[in-house]
Amino acid sequence: MQAMSDQLQSQTLPALPAALKMSPAQFQAFLGDNFRDVATGVGQLNTILPRFHGLVGGLEARSADFAKADQIPTAWLPSTMVPFLFWIPGAILTLLAAAGLFFTLRGERQAVGKSALWASVGVGAALMLATVVLSVPEKGAAVDRIDATFGPVFTTAGADQVRSDMNVVQAMSDELQAKTLPALAGALQMNPEQFQGFMVQNFPDVATGVGQLNTILPRFQGLASIIESDVSDFRVAMSIPTQDTATSTLAWWFVIPGILLLLAPAGALLEMRAQRPSGPRPEVVL
Known part of the structure; x- marks a missing residue:
């Protein structure tokens, strides 16, 4: 999604006004009047995507710690x-x-x-x-690292932020695919196949990203739902042995x-x- 966002903002959107015979200001007004979700989403991508990358990066960085925490007390006991x-x-x-x-x-x-x-x-x-x-010190330290990475996310405010970001990106994706791209194809007097070829040739990262949105976004929707539903359980788990004591103790x-x-x-x-x-x-x- 990052490559799509970068090319969309740096190349695609600046190139479209000339192709549509509009000034940049006219094109921005055109987007805002007709495709508000796309305009809102594009305007927030540089804020939202770093938060998404932080979540994904945290999951990758803490995968070994999650495995250790999942083995408390042992791999064969819940x-x-x-x-x-x-x-x-x-x-x-x-x-x-x-x-x-x-x-x-x-x-x-x-x-x-x-x-x-x-x-x-x-x-x-x-x-x-x-x-x-039971490797209690190692497993306790793993839980502390998970808490340090995801503690701010697994709060009411953190979960609300993830859901808000997800709603913005989902609305942008839905409107982009259902309305904006077909409208742009019509304005450029191209059929869907011609417009797809035009995008692939001139803006390959955008074309690839749009083609993957319906695969990527459901995964993030699932992650957002997990965060929302597990805020309380996460806080309880991180309070072992007590709320103010590190699990490594x-x-x-x-x-x-x-x-x-x-x-x-x-x-x-x-x-x-x-x-x-x-x-x-x-x-x-x-």
């Missing part, structure tokens, strides 16, 4: 399983604490306490290992509890060992 990465360890630790309390009240503190502490160490090690196995939500679950039980086990009675065991005389 992202809806992420809460279970916290719920399951939490449930295990809650059960261990409840079991320890129950058996302590029954006077079986020592053996059960050790088992609970070792199990806690296992949960901590699992959390630490999960951070590496998600790894610490595994690492810090993992470290605590490794160190705290280890300290308790050492203390229990230190409290063992020292010296030789008393002999039992039968």
Whole structure:
């Protein structure tokens, strides 16, 4: 579309007034009076197309990051399983604490306490290992890069701007193909085949671009619809782990509890060992 826009504005439109035996001012008035959508669209192309290029360029630049983000938590588990990465360890630790309390009240503190502490160490090690196995730091950083690129677009204002741009370009395309080009062909006293040949010979980028509009614009319409419908979901996804915290910090939500679950039980086990009675065991005389 950029090549079409450049040639349309720099060559085609300046050449048409002479071909139609009009002054440039008369031609501009002719367009404005008879083909308002085309006149409006052409006047905004230099503003709209850079925004479209930014979207396309962002999608290309972040394709690898989208692939990583799509694998949260893994390539074979949906992202809806992420809460279970916290719920399951939490449930295990809650059960261990409840079991320890129950058996302590029954006077079986020592053996059960050790088992609970070792199990806690296992949960901590699992959390630490999960951070590496699931590539949490890399995936979190990928999400942050996606947010930096598309965050301004996936807002109400951003989605409205994309839709407005799309409406302008679509209206321009529809009127250009349905009314403007046939009218120009008639004014130049050419049939459709002759006019197409004239455009291909003199303005090939415009001819090619116009021929591709009905293929390109539906794709952009689909992209605009996706942005509009996914604004809320995008903002929710980008608020992981919290709204004001980068997603790349998600790894610490595994690492810090993992470290605590490794160190705290280890300290308790050492203390229990230190409290063992020292010296030789008393002999039992039968």
